[in-house]
Amino acid sequence: MNRNPPQLHISTSPFVTEGSTTGNLMRQVIYALIPVLIAALWFFGITALLVVGAACLGAMGTEWLLRDKQTPNTLPDGSALLTGLLLGLTLPPAIPLWMAALGGFIAIALGKVIWGGLGSNLFNPALLGRAFLQAAFPEAMTTWVAPGKSFFSLYPTTLAPPLFKADVTVDSFSSATPLGMIKFDEQLTALDHLLIGNIGGSLGETSAGLLVICGLVLAFRKVFDWRAPLATLLSVVACSFLLSWIFGTPEPGFMLLSGGLLFGAVFMVTDPVTTPITPKGQWIFGLGLGFLIVVIRIYGGLPECVMFTILFMNALTPLINRHTQPRPFGG
Amino acid sequence: MMQAVAGFRHGVHPREHKTATNGIAVERMPFVDTYTIPLSQHIGAPSLCLVQPGQLVVRGQMIAAPNGFISTAQHAPVTGEVTAVERRPHPTGDMVETVVIETDPYDDQHIRAVPPNTTDLVQAVQNAGIVGLGGAAFPSHVKLTLPEGKHAEFVIINGCECEPYLTCDHRLMLEQAEDVVDGLRLIMNQLGAEQGYIGIEENKGDAVDMMIDLTLYMEDIHIVPLKVKYPQGAEKMLIDAVLKREVPVGKLPIDIEVVSYNVGSTAAMAQLVKNGIPLVERIVTVTGPAVGKPRNLIVPVGTPIREVLDYCDTDYGSMQQLVLGGPMMGQAQKDLDAPVIKGTSGLLALDECTVARCAELPCIRCGRCLEACPMFLNPSRLAQMVRAGWVEELTGAHQTNCFECGACSYVCPSHIPLVQLMRLGKAMIREEQKKRPA
Numbered sequence: 229m230n231r232n233p234p235q236l237h238i239s240t241s242p243f244v245t246e247g248s249t250t251g252n253l254m255r256q257v258i259y260a261l262i263p264v265l266i267a268a269l270w271f272f273g274i275t276a277l278l279v280v281g282a283a284c285l286g287a288m289g290t291e292w293l294l295r296d297k298q299t300p301n302t303l304p305d306g307s308a309l310l311t312g313l314l315l316g317l318t319l320p321p322a323i324p325l326w327m328a329a330l331g332g333f334i335a336i337a338l339g340k341v342i343w344g345g346l347g348s349n350l351f352n353p354a355l356l357g358r359a360f361l362q363a364a365f366p367e368a369m370t371t372w373v374a375p376g377k378s379f380f381s382l383y384p385t386t387l388a389p390p391l392f393k394a395d396v397t398v399d400s401f402s403s404a405t406p407l408g409m410i411k412f413d414e415q416l417t418a419l420d421h422l423l424i425g426n427i428g429g430s431l432g433e434t435s436a437g438l439l440v441i442c443g444l445v446l447a448f449r450k451v452f453d454w455r456a457p458l459a460t461l462l463s464v465v466a467c468s469f470l471l472s473w474i475f476g477t478p479e480p481g482f483m484l485l486s487g488g489l490l491f492g493a494v495f496m497v498t499d500p501v502t503t504p505i506t507p508k509g510q511w512i513f514g515l516g517l518g519f520l521i522v523v524i525r526i527y528g529g530l531p532e533c534v535m536f537t538i539l540f541m542n543a544l545t546p547l548i549n550r551h552t553q554p555r556p557f558g559g
Numbered sequence: 560m561m562q563a564v565a566g567f568r569h570g571v572h573p574r575e576h577k578t579a580t581n582g583i584a585v586e587r588m589p590f591v592d593t594y595t596i597p598l599s600q601h602i603g604a605p606s607l608c609l610v611q612p613g614q615l616v617v618r619g620q621m622i623a624a625p626n627g628f629i630s631t632a633q634h635a636p637v638t639g640e641v642t643a644v645e646r647r648p649h650p651t652g653d654m655v656e657t658v659v660i661e662t663d664p665y666d667d668q669h670i671r672a673v674p675p676n677t678t679d680l681v682q683a684v685q686n687a688g689i690v691g692l693g694g695a696a697f698p699s700h701v702k703l704t705l706p707e708g709k710h711a712e713f714v715i716i717n718g719c720e721c722e723p724y725l726t727c728d729h730r731l732m733l734e735q736a737e738d739v740v741d742g743l744r745l746i747m748n749q750l751g752a753e754q755g756y757i758g759i760e761e762n763k764g765d766a767v768d769m770m771i772d773l774t775l776y777m778e779d780i781h782i783v784p785l786k787v788k789y790p791q792g793a794e795k796m797l798i799d800a801v802l803k804r805e806v807p808v809g810k811l812p813i814d815i816e817v818v819s820y821n822v823g824s825t826a827a828m829a830q831l832v833k834n835g836i837p838l839v840e841r842i843v844t845v846t847g848p849a850v851g852k853p854r855n856l857i858v859p860v861g862t863p864i865r866e867v868l869d870y871c872d873t874d875y876g877s878m879q880q881l882v883l884g885g886p887m888m889g890q891a892q893k894d895l896d897a898p899v900i901k902g903t904s905g906l907l908a909l910d911e912c913t914v915a916r917c918a919e920l921p922c923i924r925c926g927r928c929l930e931a932c933p934m935f936l937n938p939s940r941l942a943q944m945v946r947a948g949w950v951e952e953l954t955g956a957h958q959t960n961c962f963e964c965g966a967c968s969y970v971c972p973s974h975i976p977l978v979q980l981m982r983l984g985k986a987m988i989r990e991e992q993k994k995r996p997a
Contacts, residue, residue, distance in 0.1 A: 236881050236893045237912040240979050242965035243886040244573055244723065245913050248972045250920050305920065347921035347973075453926055500925040505939060507929070556957040557795065557934040558805040 250346075254306035256451045257495070260442045261313050264491075267438050268431040271375035272321040275386050276431050280316030282325040286332020287312030287357075294341045307346050311335050314354035314495055317432025318488065318535070319361070322373050322383035326390040327365055331357040351542045352502045355535050362535070370532075372428040374403035403428045406486045407531035410478055422485035429487070436485040443494035452498035455507055459514020460493045460521075467522040477526050488534035489521060496534075502542045509545075509552040517541045564761060566786030567796040569933045571966045573723045573789055573887065575762065579853040580846050581726040585734055587857045588870055590662050594636050594861035595647050596622065597655045600900040601696040603629035606688075610658060614641045619670045619839055622658050625685050631698040632688040633658070636839045636859030638666040648897040650864075650883050650890065657898075660861070672835035680749050684828060687837035688901070692823030693717060693728075693792065694884050696902035699824050703749050705813070711750040712816035715801055716743050716825050718759040718766065719785060719792030722885025725905045727842040728822050730855045732759065732766040735826045738833075740773050742825035743780060745832060750818060755780040756801050757822075762787045789887060790964040794819050796933050808957055823904075843899055845871045849878035849908035858899050864906060865895035873908050882907040887965045920973040928967035928977055934960045938967035938977040945984035950991045953984050961985065 268276035291308035295301060302308070312332050319328055335357025343349040362369045373383065405428045406417035421427050425435025433439070447454040461484060468483040483489070497503060497514065504513050517537055524533040599605035606623035616622055616635040623633035639662040647657035662668075675683040684700040691697045705711060716739060720728040732739060743755045757774075759767050759782065767784050774780045783801050785791050795806045797819060804815050812819055823841065830836045839860060846853035851872030858867055864881070882889040883903050899906070928938040936957070944952050958981065967977035 236891070237879055238891045238893050239880070239912065240976075240982070241882075241884075241886070241888050241890065241963075242969050242978065243880060243882050243889065243891070243907075243909060243913060244969065245917070245974070246571070246573075246970050248970070249917075249974070250923055250972045253923075253925070253972055300918070345921060347923045500923045503924075505924045505926040505929060505937070507926070510926075553937055553940070553956070554929060554935040556808055556936060556960050557799075558810070558960070559808040559957060 250307075251305045253451055254310050256449060257446065258306060258310055258313060260446050260451075261310075261317065261432070261495070263438055263442060264317060264432045264435070265313070267425055267435045268317065268321075271425060271434060272373070272431060273377055273379040273381065275321055275382055278325055278382075278386065279319055279321065279323060279328045279431060280313060282328035283316030283319065283332040284309055284312030286329035287315065287336045288332075290333045290336035290341070294337060296345070302346065305346065308336060311340070311353045311357075315357045318354065318358050318430045318491065320369060320372055321431055322371055322385045323361075323368050324385050324388040324390075326388070327361055327368055331361045334360040347501055349501060350545070351539050352496055352499050355496060355539050355542075358535055359539060372403055372405050372408070374428050375426050375434070405429045405532065406482075407525060410482070411525075411531040416478070416482065417486070419481055419485060422482070430491070433488045433491040436490050439490040439494050443490070446494070446498070452500065453507075453510055455510035456497045456503050456514040457493040459511045460489075460497055460518045463515040463518025464489060464522055467519050471522065471526060483522060483525070487525070487532055492534040492538055496538050502545060504545050504548045504552065506549060506552040506554060508554075509548040512548050512552065513541055513545065516544070564784055564786050565800045566788055567791065567799045567933055569931055569935065569966075570788040570790060570796070571931050571969050572787070573969065575787075576724045576846070577726050577729070577762070580844055580855055581729050581763075583854045585730045585842055585855045585857055588859070588862065588867065590637055590668055590859070591862060591866045592662055593863070594639075594660045594662065594859060595863065595898045596633050596636065596658045596660065596861040597647070597649050597898065597900060598623050598633060598657065599649070599655050600633070600860070600902065601631050601690045601698050603627070603631070603698055605656065606630060606633045608644055608656070608658060610641045610644070612641055612643050615639070616641060616660060617671065618666075618668055619672050619837055621686065621688075621837070629698060629701060631690055631700070632686050632837070634688055634837045634839050635660055636861050637662045638668055639663040648894040650892060650897045650900055650903065652893070670836055670839070672837070674832060674835040680745065680832070683831060687827075687831045689824055689827045689831065689838045690901050691821050692827065692841055692901065692904065693821035694888065694902050694904055696900075699820065699828065702818050702820070703746065705750060709813050710816055711752045711813060711818045712754065713802060713818070714743060714746050714750065714752045714755045715797055715817060715819040716755070716757040716822055717792055717794070717797055717819055718757055718763070718770075718822045719797060720763070721760060721787075721789045721792040722887055722889075722905075723789075724846050724907050725844045725885050726846075727844045727855050727904055729763045729766055731826060731842055732763065732822055733769060736766075736769050736773050738826035738829040739822050740770070740777075740780065741833070742820075742827070742829035745828055746818070746820060746825065747779070752818070753779060756783050757781070758783045758785050758797050758801050760785050760787045760791055789966060790933055793933065793962060793964055795962070808960055838901060841899075841901060841903070843867065843903055844905040846905065847882075847908035848910040849874050860901055861898045863896055863898055864892065867899060867906055868895065868908065877910045878908045879912045880909040882909065887969065888963065917974040919975055922973055922975055925972060927970040927972065931966035931970045933964060933966065934962070936961060938981065939975075941984060942975060942977050942980040945980045945987065948987070950987050954988055954991075958984050959988060
């Protein structure tokens with residue numbers, strides 16, 4: 229038993245903390261993305277890993293290059309890696325790798341650092357990077373492929389050097405996404421294919437069943453607020469049910485499982501920084517998002533609209549926050 | 560009882576750490592050589608000293624008188640000799656005017672007291688030096704006096720003890736259950752209140768059962784088991800849970816016909832009326848990872864902290880932080896010569912300093928603080944306002960509603976010192992109001 233005069237720390241209460249940290253939350257989301265990445269590998273082969281890797285490299289490299297020399301290194305908090313993963317998993321499988329890396333650079337540089345770093349950005353960085361790619365390289369960003377090629381073979385476009393036009397005709401390997409098929413060919417994909425994920429689409433978004441499981445795990449572990457994603461999905465179901473009942477548009481089940489909706493709901497709508505902080509705001513965000521997704525998918529020209537819709541709702545977040553401040557106790 | 564357990568909204572669930580002490584009977588700490596009794600141990604004006612150095616005092620004798628209505632008396636915790644009246648270390652970190660008493664080693668320290676004349680209970684409670692023993696140390700007699708035009712319908716006794724580690728109220732309810740009920744009856748009679756409630760968190764099931772047995776035939780006294788959640792023991796949260804009434808912003812409980820008391824203060828009032836014993840000692844939970852023999856002790860007010868820690872075999876080498884009170888709202892202490900005072904509910908010797916370990920990161924707007932805040936504030940936004948110095952916006956956002964429970968800082972994954980910024984903000988608002996002409 230030590231009886232030396234103690235050196236005591238002075239601080240103010242509270243003296244205990246719950247123990248969750250920002251890095252910890254980021255890591256949990258990253259772990260939840262690992263099964264999604266494995267599914268992408270299964271469906272799209274080694275290119276999935278290359279694309280996601282290029283996006284991560286672009287994101288983390290940018291985070292390191294543009295770091296504030298005065299503050300501690302921000303790479304260990306995992307947010308740059310997470311942005312890279314999210315971006316990579318929302319890209320089409322056959323995208324040239326240099327574009328994926330450029331997307332990572334834009335995501336961090338224009339999506340985060342320029343706003344003042346983690347926590348200050350208005351738009352979801354990964355989606356901002358993707359929006360840039362969509363605007364800059366519309367062809368590459370809308371060339372979808374069907375799963376099922378051999379594991380180690382690459383798409384002809386994958387290793388295309390920067391700014392050179394890929395020397396292949398796109399049609400030779402492309403296939404449409406379920407949303408594209410129903411929009412332009414009026415051809416409905418079976419729900420079991422949507423659930424499992426052996427369909428065309430972005431790397432991480434095809435397996436609806438897996439995304440639901442990941443989302444539930446994260447929600448039960450209280451990594452994110454369940455309100456906004458739940459509100460989004462409820463809103464999509466309600467709106468598409470109404471429209472399908474009146475106008476015979478695609479049914480809620482198809483709407484729910486197709487496209488980037490589930491990936492967006494589980495991994496983008498749950499980004500705390502770019503969604504409302506208030507519980508009421510979370511509901512408004514989700515309900516509005518779901519409504520817009522259904523309307524744009526059915527009446528707009530861009531069936532893969534989840535990205536732009538989330539970015540649009542991101543822009544509304546400060547406004548939603550301002551008008552949903554909680555009622556004070558006893559007020 | 561099959562009905563849903565009452566509780567308040569929001570709040571947090573810290574680990575309880577109560578099992579080290581809640582099963583052990585309260586023990587009386589042996590008398591030590593010297594006691595230092597600060598004249599200010601309560602909210603309000605410091606007491607007026609009645610003794611001089613060299614004077615002999617007996618245990619329970621008043622050594623300082625109330626100085627005004629919002630003030631209370633101090634008593635000698637031991638029979639002995641006053642050796643000094645001077646400024647000594649106080650748990651708040653200040654040097655405060657203090658009566659120093661050397662214990663008479665040959666005295667049996669038997670307390671000689673006569674029950675007071677209860678026709679004036681307010682006066683008796685004030686002269687007995689009874690204050691809120693939950694930690695705030697607000698003089699108890701003040702709440703026994705109804706302001707002009709007010710009526711108290713309900714009296715709520717606070718047996719929540721929602722702070723982790725602390726078990727002094729739990730043990731008190733088990734060992735002095737009758738005192739608590741008698742004290743409640745006293746308060747109800749004094750205020751003319753019709754209904755009495757004792758709110759106890761469910762994790763003290765034995766205390767709940769004991770209280771229910773004791774009050775079985777009392778139709779106007781209700782035992783209310785409450786959900787285990789921090790800060791259930793905060794006055795406004797307790798009232799909300801028991802009566803489903805919110806104390807309006809800027810108002811007091813009496814404005815919604817409620818008066819609440821801590822169980823310890825209630826039992827102290829019963830002891831005063833039954834046996835004439837003033838507040839010369841209190842139950843203190845001595846616990847924490849650095850304490851060798853954690854337990855609840857009856858400690859005379861004025862006992863140096865060092866003596867109490869020594870008695871409980873504290874390992875000073877591993878003690879990194881010493882907290883007076885609970886870990887959520889207590890105060891860190893540096894000077895072990897400072898005494899245990901009336902508001903000291905616990906001595907918590909921690910073997911790590913959480914604050915030193917965690918660097919602050921940017922807010923990621925996760926909203927956990929909003930879901931923790933029992934006053935429904937938005938601590939994240941308020942903290943930004945404080946840092947920006949927007950006093951007017953702070954006032955508009957009802958920032959003064961914050962009672963500094965610390966739930967926001969507890970949950971924040973970015974380790975932003977939220978409750979600390981809240982305190983700063985409240986100070987800024989006070990400054991601003993001082994500047995403004997009344």
